[in-house]
Amino acid sequence: MDLTTDFFSLFELSRAFRLNVSELDSRFRDVQAQVHPDRFANASESERRLSMQWATRVNEAYQTLKKPLGRARYLLELAGHDLQAENNTAMPADFLIEQMEWREAVMEARSGGDHHELERLHNRLHGDVAGRYDEVGHLLDDEKDFALATDRVRRLMFLEKLLSEIDDALASLEN
Amino acid sequence: MALFQIAEPGASAAPHEHKLAIGIDLGTTNSLVATVRSGLAVCLNDERGRPLLPSVVRYHADGSAEVGYEAQRNQAIDPRHTIVSVKRFMGRGLQDIAHIEAMPYDFVEVPGMVKLRTHAGIKSPVEVSAEILRSLKARAEAALGGDLVGAVITVPAYFDDAQRQATKDAARLAGLNVLRLLNEPTAAAIAYGLDNAAEGVYAVYDLGGGTFDISILRLTKGVFEVLATGGDSALGGDDFDHRIYCWVVEQAKLQPLTPEDARLLMMRCREAKEFLTLNPEAPITARLSTDEMVDLKLDVPTFAAITQTLVSKTLQPVKKALRDAGLHSDQVKGVVMVGGATRMPQIQRAVGDFFRQEPLTNLDPDKVVALGAATQANLLAGNKTGKDDWLLLDVIPLSLGLETMGGLTEKVIPRNATIPTARAQEFTTFKDGQTAMAIHVVQGEREMVADCRSLARFELRGIPPMVAGAARIRVTFQVDADGLLSVAAREQTTGVEASVTVKPSYGLSDEEIAGMLQDSLAHARDDAMTRALREAQVEAERMIEATEAALAEDAHLLNAAEQEKIRASIASLRAAAAGDNRRTINIAMDDLGFETQEFAHRRMDQSIKKVLAGRKVDEIKMGEA
Numbered sequence: 001m002d003l004t005t006d007f008f009s010l011f012e013l014s015r016a017f018r019l020n021v022s023e024l025d026s027r028f029r030d031v032q033a034q035v036h037p038d039r040f041a042n043a044s045e046s047e048r049r050l051s052m053q054w055a056t057r058v059n060e061a062y063q064t065l066k067k068p069l070g071r072a073r074y075l076l077e078l079a080g081h082d083l084q085a086e087n088n089t090a091m092p093a094d095f096l097i098e099q100m101e102w103r104e105a106v107m108e109a110r111s112g113g114d115h116h117e118l119e120r121l122h123n124r125l126h127g128d129v130a131g132r133y134d135e136v137g138h139l140l141d142d143e144k145d146f147a148l149a150t151d152r153v154r155r156l157m158f159l160e161k162l163l164s165e166i167d168d169a170l171a172s173l174e175n
Numbered sequence: 176m177a178l179f180q181i182a183e184p185g186a187s188a189a190p191h192e193h194k195l196a197i198g199i200d201l202g203t204t205n206s207l208v209a210t211v212r213s214g215l216a217v218c219l220n221d222e223r224g225r226p227l228l229p230s231v232v233r234y235h236a237d238g239s240a241e242v243g244y245e246a247q248r249n250q251a252i253d254p255r256h257t258i259v260s261v262k263r264f265m266g267r268g269l270q271d272i273a274h275i276e277a278m279p280y281d282f283v284e285v286p287g288m289v290k291l292r293t294h295a296g297i298k299s300p301v302e303v304s305a306e307i308l309r310s311l312k313a314r315a316e317a318a319l320g321g322d323l324v325g326a327v328i329t330v331p332a333y334f335d336d337a338q339r340q341a342t343k344d345a346a347r348l349a350g351l352n353v354l355r356l357l358n359e360p361t362a363a364a365i366a367y368g369l370d371n372a373a374e375g376v377y378a379v380y381d382l383g384g385g386t387f388d389i390s391i392l393r394l395t396k397g398v399f400e401v402l403a404t405g406g407d408s409a410l411g412g413d414d415f416d417h418r419i420y421c422w423v424v425e426q427a428k429l430q431p432l433t434p435e436d437a438r439l440l441m442m443r444c445r446e447a448k449e450f451l452t453l454n455p456e457a458p459i460t461a462r463l464s465t466d467e468m469v470d471l472k473l474d475v476p477t478f479a480a481i482t483q484t485l486v487s488k489t490l491q492p493v494k495k496a497l498r499d500a501g502l503h504s505d506q507v508k509g510v511v512m513v514g515g516a517t518r519m520p521q522i523q524r525a526v527g528d529f530f531r532q533e534p535l536t537n538l539d540p541d542k543v544v545a546l547g548a549a550t551q552a553n554l555l556a557g558n559k560t561g562k563d564d565w566l567l568l569d570v571i572p573l574s575l576g577l578e579t580m581g582g583l584t585e586k587v588i589p590r591n592a593t594i595p596t597a598r599a600q601e602f603t604t605f606k607d608g609q610t611a612m613a614i615h616v617v618q619g620e621r622e623m624v625a626d627c628r629s630l631a632r633f634e635l636r637g638i639p640p641m642v643a644g645a646a647r648i649r650v651t652f653q654v655d656a657d658g659l660l661s662v663a664a665r666e667q668t669t670g671v672e673a674s675v676t677v678k679p680s681y682g683l684s685d686e687e688i689a690g691m692l693q694d695s696l697a698h699a700r701d702d703a704m705t706r707a708l709r710e711a712q713v714e715a716e717r718m719i720e721a722t723e724a725a726l727a728e729d730a731h732l733l734n735a736a737e738q739e740k741i742r743a744s745i746a747s748l749r750a751a752a753a754g755d756n757r758r759t760i761n762i763a764m765d766d767l768g769f770e771t772q773e774f775a776h777r778r779m780d781q782s783i784k785k786v787l788a789g790r791k792v793d794e795i796k797m798g799e800a
Contacts (some may be wrong), residue, residue: 001780012787017375027787033566034782037595037656041354041555042194044718046768047725052655054779056595057732063593143549171498 003053003119006078007061017072017140019065028062032165059145068133069160072140072153079146095155110169118173129159194324196354196556197315198362198548201260201304201328201342203384203411204515206230207542208311208317210454211558215545216366218771219318224668226542228314230384232306233257234295251439254279260413261307264289264300266337266344266681272411275416277297279434282584288341288681293429301345301683302691308349324717325352327552329544331386332358333492333572335618336630336660337681343657346686350706352713354555356657358392359383361401361569362547363513366523367538368394375508378496380526380534381544382489382516385411389493391500391507403499403591404572405492410485412448412516414449418481419444419473423459427469436463437496441722447473452518475494479521487526499591510534515541534559568593571658578624587652590620601667604648608640615652616662629680633662639669706755713753718764719745722771732777744770 001010008015011027033039035054039049064070073083102125109117134153141150176625198216200207205227210217218226225244233246234256250257258280263272269282269289280290291298308328315323315665329353330342339356346353360379373394381388388406423429432440442460449456451473463470497504509525512534517523525532538546551567570591575729576584577600587599602612612635619627638646647667654660665672683691692706722745730738744767751763 001783002776010783029395029400029566030786030789031397031783032568033564036566038355038551038567039553042557042717042774043721043725044768044771045764046772047721048776050772050775050779052595052653055656056597056653059593059596064505148454167498168329171495173495 003057007065007074010058010061010063013065015075015078016067017075017137019071021066024062024065028058032058034108040147068136069156071097072133072149072156075140076146076150076153081146081150083150083157091154091158095158097160099162102142103165106162106166106169110173113173115170115173118166118170120171122163124164125159125166129163132156132159182695183614192558194558195315195319195321196324196326196552196558197311197319198327198545198550198552199311199329199351200362200545200548201262201307201330201358201649202230202544203260203386203413204230205384205541206307206311206736207329207540207545208315209545210315210551212548216549216553217314221314228307228310230261230307231259232258232303233263234293235299236294237616238295240295240306242306249433250465251442254434254438255281256295258291258293258298258303259302260385261303263409263413264291265304266335266339266341267300267522268681271409277417277437279438282573286674286677288683296694299683299687299691301341301688302348303331303693304342304345304414305348308346308351312349312351312740314450316719322713323351324556324744325354325552327355327357327362327548327555328353329357329359329362329548330658331383331406331408332360332388332390332401332404332569332774333386333408334658335408335573335628336575336627337679338408338660339658340679340682342678343659344683347688348691354552355661357548357551357567358388358390358401358404358405358569358658358737359386359544360388360511360513361392361399361567362545362551363511363538363543363762364390364392364394364399364547365550365567366543366547367511367535367564368399370424373509374505376500376502377509377511378507378530379513379519380489380493380509381406381513383411383514384516387411387489387492389489389496391496391502395731398568399565400568401570401591401593402502403496404570405496405499406572407488407492410488412514414485415448415482415516415519416441416445416484418461418479419447419474419734422473422477422481423469423471426471429463429467429469434466436461439463440469448478448519451478452474452520460700475520482519482521485507485586486521486660489522490525490529507532512536513543569658570594571596571654573628573659574620575616575630575652576617576799577629578617582624584617584619584622584624588654592654594654594658595656597651599649599651602646602648602650604638604646605643607643609643609646610638610640610650611636612638614662616652629662631662631682633664636665637671639671641668662791708755708757708760711757712752715748715764717761718767719748719752720769725771725774729774729781733774733780737774741767741770 011031035051035058037051037055041124064073064074076083103123136152139145198209207218207226220226227246231246231250233249233253235239246257252261266288268287283290283297288299292540295750314445328342328346330339343353343356360381363379375394377392377394379390381604384409387410390404393402393404423440443459447459447679450457456472456474459469459471459473507530510530517540523534570593572590574586575588576586576588579585586601588596614633616630617624617627618630621627635648638648642722648664649667650664652660652662746766748763
């Protein structure tokens with residue numbers, strides 16, 4: 001095990017999208033407790049530096065695996081499917097139109113100060129996203145269809161961005 | 176030096192068993208120092224039994240500095256040379272400071288961090304803070320009777336990089352080895368959580384003299400995980416005093432006041448604020464230098480009315496932090512109140528109403544941060560505590576970013592990222608043969624660079640000349656466990672390490688610090704050279720001790736030849752440390768550091784495997800049960 005060990009192996013978890021998050025949480029805490037700079041505050045310079053590198057890596061691993069989008073993207077990266085490189089491929093027109101409709105609805109609710117409508121949009125989109133992650137899990141863990149999973153994950157990237165925009169709109173209404 | 180050690184039969188006499196470590200709460204209004212004694216965190220009092228040290232520094236014409244109650248008492252006599260609330264100036268420029276027109280100081284127009292002209296010369300806020308730290312350090316050394324291995328110093332969670340760096344520099348000037356900069360609400364959570372064996376999500380509402388923090392933490396089995404933090408590093412009890420002051424000026428129809436009168440009145444306003452905590456009405460009386468008498472009464476409803484905007488100003492960051500943590504206020508199990516300003520009834524009421532629960536105030540809000548810092552210092556120094564081990568996972572409060580085309584900010588590390596954290600970004604050249612590149616690092620959430628805080632400008636030099644766009648310069652941002660940023664750059668295609676020169680926007684350069692160190696030692700018996708030598712020797716001893724402890728535990732990870740090499744390096748370092756050549760000591764330390772690198776890697780690997788293997792055994796046992 002070294003600083004280049006992949007994030008799943010780092011926590012000795014099997015390389016899969018479906019993962020027990022509370023198990024990840026507690027493994028993260030256990031491993032971080034071993035490597036954290038607070039354990040080496042009184043150690044030699046080289047151990048302190050190493051501890052910072054390890055703790056940084058462990059934090060990155062946890063942040064990547066904790067959320068489904070990060071986890072899916074990371075699995076695709078490990079499988080050699082680069083989402084960035086495939087970013088130039090156009091998304092299908094119907095998906096893009098749907099996106100525009102969502103955005104318009106959000107903008108309208110925002111400018112009208114309609115808190116209730118934004119909440120409704122948020123919940124609807126949230127439900128839609130959850131279903132899509134189930135599909136991604138199936139594609140990645142059962143079918144091993146990385147090409148199709150890449151397409152689905154790219155759509156989810158759009159949708160997650162939209163979700164956070166709705167969150168921002170809700171936040172700006174609160175203030 | 177002790178020649179004999181008298182020990183109880185059977186008891187260990189090893190002098191290094193309990194290491195002397197302290198926690199310091201370097202507050203806007205008051206500062207404290209605490210330590211762990213016989214397993215219990217206690218504040219160290221001054222010779223008159225008082226735990227607080229007013230964070231007030233008065234400079235005298237002979238160049239000496241007076242810190243604490245005496246300086247506080249005389250502030251109205253000599254306001255220009257008596258610095259109060261210096262924390263508000265740390266890592267700040269003139270244009271950042273509110274109510275500057277009402278301050279009696281002689282500010283020096285300099286780019287970057289403000290400076291004050293005093294009897295004792297021009298002082299940076301870092302030097303003023305160092306006086307406070309020196310005073311606390313002396314108190315601790317007298318009380319504990321020995322050399323300190325180090326200190327944990329608390330900072331507001333919402334302090335940005337420049338403010339943190341300024342605090343660390345102040346500690347360095349005061350001759351303290353900083354074990355860690357610890358966020359104040361997190362320190363309070365340690366003191367609180369370990370005392371109450373709490374589990375669940377807690378909010379720490381920390382309103383100090385000049386800063387406001389809100390941290391949302393999850394406490395699980397000895398892990399304090401900060402989920403989100405927010406605040407305002409220029410909002411505190413001082414602002415409530417200022418509101419009363421403005422009210423008095425208006426009510427009494429006062430003409431512009433002399434600095435002495437202004438300071439006197441401000442003191443009366445503070446007293447009135449404190450009086451209103453337990454009383455329905457406070458008198459405000461003062462005789463001004465014009466012989467004018469101020470004689471007013473302030474009641475609780477009026478006080479609440481004139482400070483209402485300040486109270487609600489604290490609730491905005493609370494909402495934002497909860498949102499960042501992805502939580503609702505009803506998911507918070509308890510709200511811990513920290514800082515003297517939380518004694519104000521209108522604050523308690525507003526926080527109680529917001530969270531729909533009674534805030535927790537069973538620990539002294541003035542002491543809880545120092546006690547938590549001492550507890551953490553004790554752990555970091557390597558003293559085993561009676562309680563179980565715990566781990567702190569803290570975050571950076573504000574996003575770190577870079578200036579891009581058109582004065583826009585590109586976020587590199589988002590706020591509330593768990594530290595330590597790192598992120599690499601690639602850049603390329605836009606001109607043929609370009610060998611240098613400028614990078615501007617900012618901190619903040621806003622889109623425009625002008626609305627964020629400028630942290631530093633970096634210049635990368637020594638990029639190998641190539642055609643435009645061919646160079647790939649990887650710039651790595653590393654935030655350490657103190658929340659401090661460092662930057663490294665490397666050209667990827669050639670592997671050339673680009674050199675980075677840092678020009679901090681509000682910080683002090685290494686040369687400035689060295690100059691201040693020299694100044695501060697000008698009156699002392701030893702000079703900077705002997706102090707640097709002593710520091711190197713202490714560091715060498717610490718390194719030898721750490722390496723020997725590692726060998727005692729894990730020598731099996733090394734073969735005989737490797738062990739021999741390390742032991743030889745230890746021997747040469749020990750020989751070097753016995754001499755008085757700092758360079759030789761540093762070379763020997765570098766050598767031992769190099770020889771132990773692989774060993775450190777193997778130890779880290781072993782400990783991770785062990786803890787994960789331990790889990791599996793636990794799970795199997797649980798499965799069988």
